[in-house]
Amino acid sequence: MDARVRIELLDGARLEKGPTGPSGGSGEPIAFDAGKDEVVFGREPGSDVVFPPDQRIVSRKHFRLYRQASGHYAIEIFGNRYVELNGTPATSGEVVSDGDVIRLGGKSGPAFRVAIEESHPAGGLERTLTQAKVVRSGEQFRRLRQTVGVLAVVVIAVGIGSYFLFENQAERIDALAALQEEIGQQVADDFDDDVVARLSESAYAVVLANKDETRTLLGTAWPVKDGWVATNAHVANKFDSRGVRKLLVVHPGGDVTHTVIDNWIHPGYATLKDFRSQKGQADADFSAAFRDLPQPSGYDIALLKVDNPEALGAPLDLASPEEIAELGPGDELAYVGYPVEGTVAEKTTADNPQPSAKFGYVSSLTDFFLFRPEPAWPAYLIRHSIPATGGASGSPIFNAQGHVVGVLSGGTVFEAGGKRQASAVLENFGQRIDLLDARFEPEETFNAETAVDHWTTTVLPRFGWHREQIIGDAKAALEAASPGQQAVETLHLEASLGDKDAVAAGTAVYAEHDVDVTAGQSYTFLAYGEIGRSLSVSLFRGDKPIGLAGGGSSFASIDYPAEASETLSLRVLGEKKDPVAYELIVMTTENANTAEAADE
Numbered sequence: 001m002d003a004r005v006r007i008e009l010l011d012g013a014r015l016e017k018g019p020t021g022p023s024g025g026s027g028e029p030i031a032f033d034a035g036k037d038e039v040v041f042g043r044e045p046g047s048d049v050v051f052p053p054d055q056r057i058v059s060r061k062h063f064r065l066y067r068q069a070s071g072h073y074a075i076e077i078f079g080n081r082y083v084e085l086n087g088t089p090a091t092s093g094e095v096v097s098d099g100d101v102i103r104l105g106g107k108s109g110p111a112f113r114v115a116i117e118e119s120h121p122a123g124g125l126e127r128t129l130t131q132a133k134v135v136r137s138g139e140q141f142r143r144l145r146q147t148v149g150v151l152a153v154v155v156i157a158v159g160i161g162s163y164f165l166f167e168n169q170a171e172r173i174d175a176l177a178a179l180q181e182e183i184g185q186q187v188a189d190d191f192d193d194d195v196v197a198r199l200s201e202s203a204y205a206v207v208l209a210n211k212d213e214t215r216t217l218l219g220t221a222w223p224v225k226d227g228w229v230a231t232n233a234h235v236a237n238k239f240d241s242r243g244v245r246k247l248l249v250v251h252p253g254g255d256v257t258h259t260v261i262d263n264w265i266h267p268g269y270a271t272l273k274d275f276r277s278q279k280g281q282a283d284a285d286f287s288a289a290f291r292d293l294p295q296p297s298g299y300d301i302a303l304l305k306v307d308n309p310e311a312l313g314a315p316l317d318l319a320s321p322e323e324i325a326e327l328g329p330g331d332e333l334a335y336v337g338y339p340v341e342g343t344v345a346e347k348t349t350a351d352n353p354q355p356s357a358k359f360g361y362v363s364s365l366t367d368f369f370l371f372r373p374e375p376a377w378p379a380y381l382i383r384h385s386i387p388a389t390g391g392a393s394g395s396p397i398f399n400a401q402g403h404v405v406g407v408l409s410g411g412t413v414f415e416a417g418g419k420r421q422a423s424a425v426l427e428n429f430g431q432r433i434d435l436l437d438a439r440f441e442p443e444e445t446f447n448a449e450t451a452v453d454h455w456t457t458t459v460l461p462r463f464g465w466h467r468e469q470i471i472g473d474a475k476a477a478l479e480a481a482s483p484g485q486q487a488v489e490t491l492h493l494e495a496s497l498g499d500k501d502a503v504a505a506g507t508a509v510y511a512e513h514d515v516d517v518t519a520g521q522s523y524t525f526l527a528y529g530e531i532g533r534s535l536s537v538s539l540f541r542g543d544k545p546i547g548l549a550g551g552g553s554s555f556a557s558i559d560y561p562a563e564a565s566e567t568l569s570l571r572v573l574g575e576k577k578d579p580v581a582y583e584l585i586v587m588t589t590e591n592a593n594t595a596e597a598a599d600e
């Protein structure tokens with residue numbers, strides 16, 4: 001498929017004539033021939049669309065539209081330039097559709113409409129219809145390793161919840177944004193534009209109408225059933241049944257607005273919150289594990305009932321039980337919503353919502369205490385790499401088929417300068433969609449007494465033997481992935497980032513360890529430190545990062561399927577001001593009979 005691109009100037013925007021593109025006098029549209037692979041915008045004379053030299057809000061080379069393999073056009077932003085797409089800050093990789101409006105530099109910058117007309121050459125074929133995309137799990141893991149492995153050095157340099165090498169805050173944020181953008185671009189290519197567009201039409205803004213008539217964006221909601229929209233519990237609990245402050249649900253573009261008339265919040269939300277603040281905080285081991293660190297919310301899922309239900313869009317398709325059961329690390333996901341906190345769009349989104357799509361991978365599924373699940377207590381927490389910030393709470397998380405598997409609920413953030421900012425761990429959270437069964441399936445009720453008893457007798461003790469639990473979980477995961485095999489340790493040593501051999505790098509310090517791997521074997525590299533102290537790990541071949549970076553509080557781990565027999569370098573990294581002692585454990589699997597014979 002080819003396409004003709006035409007640039008239509010808006011709001012008195014002015015252009016110069018460029019040597020590589022057609023004439024574009026003031027107010028005149030610029031049309032390009034079908035099949036043009038890129039259109040470059042800037043003040044530099046060599047650009048395709050050239051703005052006047054005195055319009056310094058536009059950079060010399062500001063951004064370009066480039067044609068993807070699918071034939072669609074997408075945005076690539078040069079450096080830290082500001083590009084606005086339909087009123088919302090754009091990111092590289094976002095697809096541009098016919099009629100989209102782009103503005104450069106800020107609210108006073110030039111704006112134009114992009115007209116895209118599909119062109120089918122004689123004898124050519126029309127664009128393929130939307131269809132499911134199937135990616136084998138092995139290929140997903142290879143993609144995940146390639147994407148995050150190459151960028152692992154950036155993650156390690158930034159650190160986990162601290163600055164590490166990037167002492168300059170602006171540099172740190174830019175590095176994080178570039179990393180998440182790179183990850184998201186690769187995933188976005190596997191999502192059909194029509195699927196994303198369809199879900200975007202059903203991504204509504206949840207807005208609080210204050211007594212002074214101002215509006216505040218709270219989050220995102222989407223139609224689910226019988227006049228109800230789904231969102232997060234921490235959004236839905238802003239509903240005031242007295243009507244002193246109204247909760248509104250606003251469609252994209254602001255054309256339709258509903259008033260919330262009732263809500264349903266998962267009963268587990270308040271139960272878990274109370275447990276953590278009362279019994280949980282009284283447990284010394286539990287408190288140490290989460291000291292100064294935010295915990296992911298649990299059962300953070302809710303429904304809002306709106307007036308005028310006939311004006312709601314069609315309910316989104318929920319993932320089947322089979323799709324949910326198969327969800328696992330490396331799976332590609334996306335969400336549509338309003339991640340606008342801290343951007344120029346934050347103040348306007350409440351009146352004129354323009355949703356955006358973000359993409360990433362599943363990193364793991366755990367319980368709400370970050371432990372691997374037990375048979376009686378499923379892994380309801382989806383941990384993922386999709387970028388998230390305020391305003392996106394409640395967004396539908398969906399797979400490439402457009403089926404909703406979860407609800408975005410939060411992320412790993414910290415406070416800096418009075419504002420929330422993303423942590424370098426690049427892991428955010430979602431609630432599995434089958435938590436809605438507690439509302440729609442009578443037999444799937446939540447029993448608060450049973451839950452509290454389980455957390456008290458089963459979960460809290462796991463923090464008392466946290467080291468054994470983490471190591472045991474890692475071994476169990478290896479064995480589950482290789483039926484008939486038994487997990488064995490190939491290396492177990494004690495070390496410290498305070499040793500004289502550790503390497504200082506800015507505010508960070510790291511130690512290197514050689515690890516031998518055998519082709520065809522799967523490995524877990526686990527560094528366990530002390531409760532509440534940060535560690536990161538990354539795998540290198542020479543100086544090139546090749547494995548997933550991992551990190552967090554108390555321990556860090558990487559799962560690595562070896563493709564060749566070789567000696568690799570594992571780097572364990574922490575803060576120079578707090579050099580932690582740690583155990584390094586390397587595990588793989590072997591035939592259970594062989595392992596038993598070796599023990600005898």
